[in-house]
Amino acid sequence: MSQRSRLIRLLACLFLLVSCVGTGILAQSSAKKQVGAVGLDQDFAAAVKAWTTRPEFSSPLVDHLPKVDGIPSPKDVLGHHIGEPKKLTYYADILKYYRALAAATPRVKVLPIGKSNEGRELVVVFVGSDETIRNLETYRRYLAQLADPRTISADEAKEVIAKARPIYHLSGGLHSGEVGPSEMLMELTYRIATEDSPLIKQIRDNVIVSITPVADPDGRDRNVDWYYKYGINETETRRTGAGVPYWGKYVFHDDNRDINYSQIEMRALLDWYLQWHPPIMHDLHQSQTLLYTFSGQAPQNPNLDPILYAELPMMANFEMAQMSKYGMPGVWTHGYVDMWSPGYLAFMSSNHNGMIRMYEIQGFSGANTQKIRLGSGSRGGNQPDAAAITAGRSNQSEREWFRPWPATGEFDWSLRNNTNYAETGVLTALQYTSAFSRVILENFYQKSRNSIITGLKEVVSGYVIPSGQRDMTRVARMVNLLRMQGIEVGTATSEVKLKEGTFPAGSFIVKRDQPYARLAKILLEKQVYPDANLRTYDDASWTMGLMSHADVREIEDKAILDVKADPVAQVRPTGTVTGAGPIFAVAHYGSNNMITLRMRLRDQKVQAAEKEFKQGEKVFPAGSFVISGDAAKIRAAVQSLGLAAVGLEAAPSVPLHDLDLPRVAVYSTWGSTQDVGWVRFAFDQFEVPYDLIYKERVRQGNLRSAYDVIVVPNQAGSAKALVFDIESRATPIAYKKSEQFKNLGMYGESDDITGGMGVDGVAEFDRFVKAGGVLVTLGTASYFPAEFGLAPRIDSSRTTPQFYSPGAIVDAEILQPSHPIFYGYDRKMIPVRYANGPLLTVRTDDNPFEPPPGPPRTPDNVLMRFPGGDDHILSGLMRGAGEIRSRPAIIDQPSGKGRVIFFATNPCYRWQNFGEFNMLFNTLLNFDDLDAGKRAETSTAVP
Numbered sequence: 001m002s003q004r005s006r007l008i009r010l011l012a013c014l015f016l017l018v019s020c021v022g023t024g025i026l027a028q029s030s031a032k033k034q035v036g037a038v039g040l041d042q043d044f045a046a047a048v049k050a051w052t053t054r055p056e057f058s059s060p061l062v063d064h065l066p067k068v069d070g071i072p073s074p075k076d077v078l079g080h081h082i083g084e085p086k087k088l089t090y091y092a093d094i095l096k097y098y099r100a101l102a103a104a105t106p107r108v109k110v111l112p113i114g115k116s117n118e119g120r121e122l123v124v125v126f127v128g129s130d131e132t133i134r135n136l137e138t139y140r141r142y143l144a145q146l147a148d149p150r151t152i153s154a155d156e157a158k159e160v161i162a163k164a165r166p167i168y169h170l171s172g173g174l175h176s177g178e179v180g181p182s183e184m185l186m187e188l189t190y191r192i193a194t195e196d197s198p199l200i201k202q203i204r205d206n207v208i209v210s211i212t213p214v215a216d217p218d219g220r221d222r223n224v225d226w227y228y229k230y231g232i233n234e235t236e237t238r239r240t241g242a243g244v245p246y247w248g249k250y251v252f253h254d255d256n257r258d259i260n261y262s263q264i265e266m267r268a269l270l271d272w273y274l275q276w277h278p279p280i281m282h283d284l285h286q287s288q289t290l291l292y293t294f295s296g297q298a299p300q301n302p303n304l305d306p307i308l309y310a311e312l313p314m315m316a317n318f319e320m321a322q323m324s325k326y327g328m329p330g331v332w333t334h335g336y337v338d339m340w341s342p343g344y345l346a347f348m349s350s351n352h353n354g355m356i357r358m359y360e361i362q363g364f365s366g367a368n369t370q371k372i373r374l375g376s377g378s379r380g381g382n383q384p385d386a387a388a389i390t391a392g393r394s395n396q397s398e399r400e401w402f403r404p405w406p407a408t409g410e411f412d413w414s415l416r417n418n419t420n421y422a423e424t425g426v427l428t429a430l431q432y433t434s435a436f437s438r439v440i441l442e443n444f445y446q447k448s449r450n451s452i453i454t455g456l457k458e459v460v461s462g463y464v465i466p467s468g469q470r471d472m473t474r475v476a477r478m479v480n481l482l483r484m485q486g487i488e489v490g491t492a493t494s495e496v497k498l499k500e501g502t503f504p505a506g507s508f509i510v511k512r513d514q515p516y517a518r519l520a521k522i523l524l525e526k527q528v529y530p531d532a533n534l535r536t537y538d539d540a541s542w543t544m545g546l547m548s549h550a551d552v553r554e555i556e557d558k559a560i561l562d563v564k565a566d567p568v569a570q571v572r573p574t575g576t577v578t579g580a581g582p583i584f585a586v587a588h589y590g591s592n593n594m595i596t597l598r599m600r601l602r603d604q605k606v607q608a609a610e611k612e613f614k615q616g617e618k619v620f621p622a623g624s625f626v627i628s629g630d631a632a633k634i635r636a637a638v639q640s641l642g643l644a645a646v647g648l649e650a651a652p653s654v655p656l657h658d659l660d661l662p663r664v665a666v667y668s669t670w671g672s673t674q675d676v677g678w679v680r681f682a683f684d685q686f687e688v689p690y691d692l693i694y695k696e697r698v699r700q701g702n703l704r705s706a707y708d709v710i711v712v713p714n715q716a717g718s719a720k721a722l723v724f725d726i727e728s729r730a731t732p733i734a735y736k737k738s739e740q741f742k743n744l745g746m747y748g749e750s751d752d753i754t755g756g757m758g759v760d761g762v763a764e765f766d767r768f769v770k771a772g773g774v775l776v777t778l779g780t781a782s783y784f785p786a787e788f789g790l791a792p793r794i795d796s797s798r799t800t801p802q803f804y805s806p807g808a809i810v811d812a813e814i815l816q817p818s819h820p821i822f823y824g825y826d827r828k829m830i831p832v833r834y835a836n837g838p839l840l841t842v843r844t845d846d847n848p849f850e851p852p853p854g855p856p857r858t859p860d861n862v863l864m865r866f867p868g869g870d871d872h873i874l875s876g877l878m879r880g881a882g883e884i885r886s887r888p889a890i891i892d893q894p895s896g897k898g899r900v901i902f903f904a905t906n907p908c909y910r911w912q913n914f915g916e917f918n919m920l921f922n923t924l925l926n927f928d929d930l931d932a933g934k935r936a937e938t939s940t941a942v943p
């Protein structure tokens with residue numbers, strides 16, 4: 001640390017001492033309780049100094065804390081200052097602290113916003129001046145007016161801007177292993193409520209700070225349990241060797257990729273957002289050295305406002321300059337996360353004309369002080385990121401134009417260092433926001449206005465989602481997802497005639513003259529990736545219509561803006577039952593609700609038609625259900641699921657097979673549970689019962705006696721990793737519930753999560769298949785049966801390093817349209833998402849030296865293949881698309897009495913590719929009749 005920064009710190013401390021004792025805090029006499037200044041918390045200053053491993057890892061903003069009679073500091077409630085080594089706080093205690101603080105000062109308010117998956121209360125905490133917190137509702141209304149410029153005139157906007165305050169939203173604990181920020185935010189709240197330095201007063205008077213203390217509280221508690229059970233005893237040479245198997249109920253990091261807000265915690269925050277409109281949302285993560293501040297680098301989504309792209313680096317650079325001034329090394333921007341995918345949580349702000357912000361702060365998943373070794377060749381950080389290295393992202397200890405002062409060498413890093421960096425950064429961001437509060441509000445208003453104006457000027461004027469599509473349940477889901485994000489959708493009151501075509505009354509209309517028109521365009525358009533040489537941090541494509549296999553028309557005709565449409569609150573497709581007969585035929589148009597219908601009618605006789613049939617004018621495609629039994633129950637189920645049934649007098653004259661209820665298991669490794677979580681989530685949503693099984697159950701054997709279908713979701717990345725999973729250690733690593741650790745052992749228990757299923761497990765899977773079971777492998781899990789010989793004729797390989805597909809939507813060609821897996825699909829070419837699944841091949845008996853004449857034969861068991869090549873990329877980026885040319889996308893390979901269904905794609909990707917879910921569901925529904933298509937082709941007989 002330099003003499004200069006020591007001097008700065010000394011002066012700052014002296015100043016604070018004077019100001020706190022002298023004036024400020026006594027002035028809070030209007031507080032709920034009588035409080036008074038005692039001065040600085042000497043105990044805090046000494047502790048923090050001791051826990052900060054080097055003087056330069058702190059700043060004059062955070063090396064002190066006021067002590068105020070009647071207002072509890074974190075230590076008063078938690079028993080320790082923030083950042084004490086080996087101390088992490090459970091969520092209940094975090095809430096307890098905020099509630100105690102809110103009870104003691106009018107400057108803090110706690111607002112409940114919902115419940116987590118495991119029932120924990122979700123809250124937003126507000127902190128500001130007495131006046132702003134007392135009049136929060138007024139300030140909420142100001143921002144709502146600026147968010148929708150149609151509600152006020154330009155002159156009124158000026159008045160509102162003069163009176164309003166920006167809400168700056170901070171969020172910690174989205175990723176449960178990134179523990180520091182949720183601790184820090186408690187201290188920050190206390191500091192903003194109590195400190196009377198000029199900076200904090202300026203913040204309090206000009207900004208309303210809102211806080212998500214822990215975005216995933218279930219995961220927080222599980223990770224804290226894991227830390228106290230294992231992490232706390234770790235040393236540099238003795239590591240546990242495995243992380244906790246779960247954070248939230250379903251997902252790990254993907255709560256920050258949940259573009260459709262499927263997870264209840266993310267949805268609660270979105271609902272809150274649309275009420276409160278914070279112009280800035282800032283997520284606090286941990287992974288980079290020492291603090292990375294997001295600046296919105298390329299590739300950038302061109303739909304977002306140019307103002308935003310200027311604001312982002314401006315704030316990041318201000319933080320970098322200020323923190324350098326305080327003498328803190330290792331603060332940098334650029335060179336990490338880009339501005340392409342709109343699915344990160346805080347994008348809810350920029351997608352709605354606000355500003356997303358993000359930090360990555362040096363930290364660990366626990367609270368131990370650990371050694372960091374930087375220097376040439378070392379990336380630093382605690383999470384080596386191979387993708388980042390191959391992406392050519394630079395060494396974090398190297399100087400770059402965007403990292404003028406890297407951290408170097410060897411040093412200890414403590415939780416308090418993490419707190420110091422995060423809190424200094426955030427206070428600096430708040431300093432900027434308070435200094436430019438009016439500019440930020442003007443920009444927010446202008447971005448909202450521009451969204452409407454751009455919509456009027458640009459070529460694309462809106463979207464029509466025609467009514468009368470075969471399956472309206474997926475259309476309804478899509479419209480509801482748009483509505484969930486605040487996008488205005490209407491239903492046309494009469495037939496719509498536009499340059500692009502004529503659409504029936506009731507069609508859904510999305511106009512671009514609305515504040516959230518940018519977001520509508522981002523979600524509905526095809527992604528045209530700006531530069532194939534640029535890598536992106538997450539998905540390259542997300543086009544909703546393609547993902548849902550639903551028809552969405554881009555409209556240029558300006559007349560769409562004048563189409564009369566009734567606003568849609570939420571679409572509830574009501575099913576219909578016509579005809580009076582006792583046998584109900586339900587057309588299979590690809591609705592994912594078909595499997596739900598089967599499950600709700602588990603006690604009824606449900607069959608599938610193996611061929612198309614007609615009833616009057618109505619065509620029932622192959623796969624349609626034929627149901628008999630309790631008519632009232634059947635009608636109710638069909639109606640509530642938005643399906644269409646006809647009551648027939650007699651069963652149709654086509655071959656039928658019983659849709660027996662499958663006994664389903666979903667297999668998960670202990671080391672890679674997230675993509676399994678997405679499949680579990682989909683199964684739970686569509687009411688598909690299943691057992692979640694691990695190596696423990698597999699090794700017990702007799703899988704066939706318990707299950708008909710085992711689904712192995714995308715996981716582990718390779719066959720070897722799927723089989724051997726977490727490397728065994730000298731001592732077992734248990735994941736079990738106990739009196740002390742109540743959050744462990746959820747969603748499965750294990751005495752030792754290491755070692756994987758091993759070859760014994762492989763043998764059990766093989767026995768399962770040979771004995772008649774159906775093994776379904778998704779995405780990278782399809783390496784497993786190929787490489788371990790469960791289906792000897794199938795081989796798998798990988799794309800070359802030149803291939804790059806961060807999630808593209810591409811064409812897939814259905815080769816065996818009569819196979820039950822394709823019930824409900826009416827096209828030969830369908831859009832599928834493909835990233836990095838295996839390249840599959842089927843060995844044939846053809847003599848390679850004497851190939852049969854004509855083009856290469858595709859074996860019958862290849863159900864679907866990729867045409868490949870650039871012409872078949874529908875959205876997003878796939879570099880080297882020729883590599884998947886003619887490769888199988890789905891294979892149905894018999895083996896013994898059973899079969900393996902290989903998906904090279906992931907038909908259950910996050911909560912997104914709804915058009916593909918049906919292939920997985922059809923596999924489950926028709927598990928013991930997967931040859932029905934062949935039967936239907938060869939037989940003409942009528943039963």
Ligand SMILES: [Zn+2]
Nearest residue numbers: 175178285286
């Ligand atoms: Zn994170």
